[in-house]
Amino acid sequence: MDLNTKAVKKNAYRITKTRGKTALRIRVPGGHLDVRYFDIIKEIADKYGDGSVHITTRQGFEVPNIDFKYMDEINEMIKPILEGLELNIGVDIKDPLKGYPAAGTRNVSACIGNKVCQYANVNTTDLAKKIEKEIFPNDYHVKIAITGCPNDCIKAHMQDFGIIATTEPQYDESRCISCEACVKVCKKKVTGALKFENYSVIRDEEKCIGCGECVLKCPTGAMTRSEEKYYRLVIMGRTGKRNPRLAMPFIKWVDEDSIVKIIKNTYDYVGRYIDRSLPKEHIGYIVDRTGFNVFKEEVLEGVELGPKAQVADYIDFGGYMYNRETYFKGYK
Amino acid sequence: MGVKMGFENFNKVLDSLKENYKIYGPKNIESKGRFSDTDVVGYGEIDNFDEIVFDKKSYFSPKEIIHPIRQTLFYFTDGEVKESKVDDKKVIVFLRPCDINGIKRLDSIFLQNGPHEDVYYKRLREKVKFFMIECTEGFDSCYCVSMEANKTDNYSLAIRVNDNDVYLDIQDNEIESYFNENGDEIDFKPDYIKENKIEVNIPDPESLTNEVFENPIWKEYSQRCIGCGRCNTSCITCSCFSMQDVFYDKNKKVGERRRVWAGCHVDGFTDMAGGHTFREKYGDRMRFKTMHKINDFYKRFGFHMCVGCGRCTDVCPQYISFSKCINKLNQIVEGDKNE
Numbered sequence: 321m322d323l324n325t326k327a328v329k330k331n332a333y334r335i336t337k338t339r340g341k342t343a344l345r346i347r348v349p350g351g352h353l354d355v356r357y358f359d360i361i362k363e364i365a366d367k368y369g370d371g372s373v374h375i376t377t378r379q380g381f382e383v384p385n386i387d388f389k390y391m392d393e394i395n396e397m398i399k400p401i402l403e404g405l406e407l408n409i410g411v412d413i414k415d416p417l418k419g420y421p422a423a424g425t426r427n428v429s430a431c432i433g434n435k436v437c438q439y440a441n442v443n444t445t446d447l448a449k450k451i452e453k454e455i456f457p458n459d460y461h462v463k464i465a466i467t468g469c470p471n472d473c474i475k476a477h478m479q480d481f482g483i484i485a486t487t488e489p490q491y492d493e494s495r496c497i498s499c500e501a502c503v504k505v506c507k508k509k510v511t512g513a514l515k516f517e518n519y520s521v522i523r524d525e526e527k528c529i530g531c532g533e534c535v536l537k538c539p540t541g542a543m544t545r546s547e548e549k550y551y552r553l554v555i556m557g558r559t560g561k562r563n564p565r566l567a568m569p570f571i572k573w574v575d576e577d578s579i580v581k582i583i584k585n586t587y588d589y590v591g592r593y594i595d596r597s598l599p600k601e602h603i604g605y606i607v608d609r610t611g612f613n614v615f616k617e618e619v620l621e622g623v624e625l626g627p628k629a630q631v632a633d634y635i636d637f638g639g640y641m642y643n644r645e646t647y648f649k650g651y652k
Numbered sequence: 653m654g655v656k657m658g659f660e661n662f663n664k665v666l667d668s669l670k671e672n673y674k675i676y677g678p679k680n681i682e683s684k685g686r687f688s689d690t691d692v693v694g695y696g697e698i699d700n701f702d703e704i705v706f707d708k709k710s711y712f713s714p715k716e717i718i719h720p721i722r723q724t725l726f727y728f729t730d731g732e733v734k735e736s737k738v739d740d741k742k743v744i745v746f747l748r749p750c751d752i753n754g755i756k757r758l759d760s761i762f763l764q765n766g767p768h769e770d771v772y773y774k775r776l777r778e779k780v781k782f783f784m785i786e787c788t789e790g791f792d793s794c795y796c797v798s799m800e801a802n803k804t805d806n807y808s809l810a811i812r813v814n815d816n817d818v819y820l821d822i823q824d825n826e827i828e829s830y831f832n833e834n835g836d837e838i839d840f841k842p843d844y845i846k847e848n849k850i851e852v853n854i855p856d857p858e859s860l861t862n863e864v865f866e867n868p869i870w871k872e873y874s875q876r877c878i879g880c881g882r883c884n885t886s887c888i889t890c891s892c893f894s895m896q897d898v899f900y901d902k903n904k905k906v907g908e909r910r911r912v913w914a915g916c917h918v919d920g921f922t923d924m925a926g927g928h929t930f931r932e933k934y935g936d937r938m939r940f941k942t943m944h945k946i947n948d949f950y951k952r953f954g955f956h957m958c959v960g961c962g963r964c965t966d967v968c969p970q971y972i973s974f975s976k977c978i979n980k981l982n983q984i985v986e987g988d989k990n991e
Binding site: 487 | 687
């Protein structure tokens with residue numbers, strides 16, 4: 321069998337452990353889709369695969385055990401998926417009969433968001449689609465996820481760009497019954513950003529993370545959400561074999577449009593600094609090499625942050641190094 | 653007097669009323685719902701008839717217009733006291749029959765409960781005229797018919813909203829004078845809802861003895877209720893309040909005294925000096941509220957406090973239905989009788 325593995329992988333098919341067999345990966349931006357696409361996935365799995373499908377960690381589908389020779393046929397079959405989940409949201413795919421044009425930039429995943437969840441501060445799927453439109457197709461290896469609130473159910477802290485939706489609590493003193501439900505919940509579950517003085521609530525802007533717990537608890541609507549949506553953008557979290565680490569806050573109280581611009585700028589930045597001797601290089605390692613300040617300056621180029629935005633001066637990424645584990649010994 | 657008129661003409665009448673009245677109605681307050689990107693229907697001043705929400709029940713009741721959430725009673729400075737003022741303008745409130753009956757309950761509490769009238773309530777209450785929204789369908793959680801709160805003739809104006817016009821029944825000469833021959837005279841009296849989806853059977857107040865206090869029914873609510881107080885704050889008839897002295901200076905000589913809504917489900921309610929709390933368990937709070945709404949208020953005033961608007965059921969995050977609670981209680985009492 322003669323196969324251009326690079327072209328196969330770019331087409332969102334995997335080179336698997338079983339020679340001659342591949343697996344198709346389907347993107348689901350924002351992790352939400354109409355069930356009619358299940359019919360197509362089922363048909364591919366039944367007809368070309370082994371009748372099973374894997375739900376990927378990034379909220380896509382992977383249909384395993386497919387012969388490489390069926391790739392063209394399958395690509396034609398998934399046209400409605402490409403149309404519905406990509407073209408319809410504005411993603412530019414030249415020939416939707418040829419399958420996915422890239423696989424480097426991973427599916428933009430999202431928690432269930434305010435379609436369903438009480439905690440969520442935004443419709444995370446909508447934002448995921450907005451970002452997908454701007455960054456896909458692309459070969460650079462970038463992981464993005466959106467979570468509706470700082471509970472971070474999607475694990476935004478494990479992404480290159482973790483987008484955490486927040487709100488700025490608005491306090492209407494005239495509606496407050498001094499029950500302190502907001503103060504108590506903030507102290508118990510969050511950062512203790514609220515205190516009670518003279519029967520009214522005082523919010524410490526430095527401590528408040530914008531989760532919206534106080535809004536949920538208020539029985540009179542004295543605490544409500546801001547009209548503006550704000551986000552906490554955390555960056556360069558990763559797993560991997562060298563230095564796993566949590567993403568760290570880059571900008572607090574940043575708006576949606578600025579985030580989209582920053583991510584777009586990041587692709588240009590990657591283009592300038594990526595180590596092309598490697599088959600692929602994760603963006604976090606590029607930032608490690610250039611330093612945070614170069615990254616920051618270049619991705620903020622042309623971005624007009626709002627008056628509330630707070631940008632990190634310095635980030636201590638931390639995490640741990642696999643090659644510095646010197647404190648291990650046998651245990652009896 | 654019955655009048656029929658188009659929306660535009662009715663808005664013109666409201667415009668002229670606005671010169672002397674502040675007009676309140678249930679309106680959609682955008683993106684101020686508890687959850688993100690949700691609205692809430694609450695009471696607020698309206699500019700225009702179109703702003704009034706007729707097809708939904710308001711989340712909050714109109715009680716905050718006459719019994720404000722926070723109300724400054726007086727200001728004090730080193731031995732002197734100055735009473736707070738209220739807006740000179742009179743008030744019109746668009747509301748349903750259940751809420752008019754609810755305000756009748758508030759009147760009982762603030763004006764007829766003991767030898768003294770509550771002046772701070774009275775001075776706002778006197779300003780208010782009711783524009784009754786005809787309500788013949790109700791909503792899923794309503795049980796106003798069972799509470800005999802579905803009807804009232806206590807209104808200055810009643811309104812039926814049709815597709816293109818409104819029918820009005822005007823019972824108030826002063827209000828009538830604003831109409832200036834606008835509209836066509838018709839024969840119109842509002843209809844009232846005759847049957848709700850929910851029927852509530854209220855236990856005979858005499859049969860609710862202290863033994864009911866020990867019934868396991870309340871234990872269930874101890875586990876389910878979280879003491880958030882939304883039932884209290886959304887209720888048209890919950891009228892409990894607390895007092896706060898707020899000092900503007902460190903010497904505690906200048907400041908204000910205000911009253912603030914309190915709720916029997918909320919921590920701190922009727923706490924005593926030394927920290928003694930009467931009803932620590934949420935089920936006990938549920939019992940206390942239930943007894944007030946359908947038992948001891950009745951014994952004092954001859955009608956039930958609860959008007960069956962169902963808001964407490966609508967807003968409860970734990971899906972506790974108050975109508976269900978009353979019916980369960982009735983079953984217990986009836987069951988006892990049969991034994």
